[in-house]
Amino acid sequence: MNTDERLADETQRRPKLADRLVDAIREQIVSGIFQPGDKLPTEAQLCGEYGVSRTVVREAVTRLAADGLVLPRQGAGVFVSEQAPTALASLAADLSGKVSMVLNVLEVRMAIEIESAALAAQRRSPSQEADIRAAFREFDMQLQRGEPTGTADFAFHRAIAQATNNPFYVEILDVLGRRTIPRDLVTTVSSELLQSQEYQAKLQAEHRAIMEAVSDGDAEAARDAMRGHLSASQRRYHGLLQSGGDLQRLFFRKL
Known part of the structure; x- marks a missing residue:
């Protein structure tokens, strides 16, 4: 598989990978594993745990933030929003x-x-x-x-x-x-x-x-x-x- 084919394959799979990561993090928020104010694992930790790229992690975080579930803080990490229960x-x-x-x-x-x-x-x-x-x-x-x-x-x-x-x-x-x-x-x-x-x-x-x-x-x-x-x-x-x-x-x- 050449470089273009690999990029096309990653582009095709990325939405599904991001969906799975969004679902996994959302489930942990609802189940109470992650409480409001808790810091999520780092980008590198999420990549390693779920076997996804940094691009997939960033897409998932963007979607969770858009839903009001997490709050990215520059230089500090990503935190579960205090308004997460209301957002859910x-x-x-x-x-x-x-x-x-x-x-x-x-x-x-x-x-x-x-x-x-x-x-x-x-x-x-x-x-x-x-x-x-x-x-x-x-x-x-x-x-x-x-x-x-x-x-x-x-x-x-x-x-x-x-x-x-x-x-x-x-x-x-x-x-x-x-x-x-x-x-x-x-x-x-x-x-x-x-x-x-x-x-x-x-x-x-x-x-x-x-x-x-x-x-x-x-x-x-x-x-x-x-x-x-x-x-x-x-x-x-x-x-x-x-x-x-x-x-x-x-x-x-x-x-």
């Missing part, structure tokens, strides 16, 4: 609000996309079917590369809406925009369940059922496949919302 409560409340919004959006999508899938099965052109398949393949490639799949996920649903040949279906999805992809809304405090390859592979299996029904021109099967996909999402996010007092567990990706 705020993050939990923010997550609860986001999950509630996700459920509202999914309710709207259920009313729209089930029928749009059926219409796509009846009306799609060869080029529109090709667009659906292209978005499906892009999701696969992003999944294999370990990259976020939200863009391809939205493109898949938008391509189906486009295949209805009714521009208002597309317009509604465009208005919803990023909110169409639930996990994108909760990514900063989401569980491993919502970001794992296993979870996203299940989403892709649901997409495949929709795509094949549309390709076969089977309107009823397309309805059923889209209903199954969105209903599964509703169940997943209802489970998160019903966690109630356990929402802090989402910060550690343990659900």
Whole structure:
């Protein structure tokens, strides 16, 4: 592997490494291992303990500081913020609000996309079917590369809406925009369940059922496949919302 390839590999892995370090430190703050006012281990110690680079440590500290959990002090180190308990409560409340919004959006999508899938099965052109398949393949490639799949996920649903040949279906999805992809809304405090390859592979299996029904021109099967996909999402996010007092567990990706 040459220098450019090594840099590209490090760039690709860095967000996941930083995520893990953020989760580890956040868990220690919530569990009381690190108390307000405590000094975190040094940059070198964190690098050694977690096997990450200084760049990853600095990124993690920046994110924790942005959440109000730590306070870097020039020349002194990084300390747990005195306001950390309040910041954690705020993050939990923010997550609860986001999950509630996700459920509202999914309710709207259920009313729209089930029928749009059926219409796509009846009306799609060869080029529109090709667009659906292209978005499906892009999701696969992003999944294999370990990259976020939200863009391809939205493109898949938008391509189906486009295949209805009714521009208002597309317009509604465009208005919803990023909110169409639930996990994108909760990514900063989401569980491993919502970001794992296993979870996203299940989403892709649901997409495949929709795509094949549309390709076969089977309107009823397309309805059923889209209903199954969105209903599964509703169940997943209802489970998160019903966690109630356990929402802090989402910060550690343990659900």
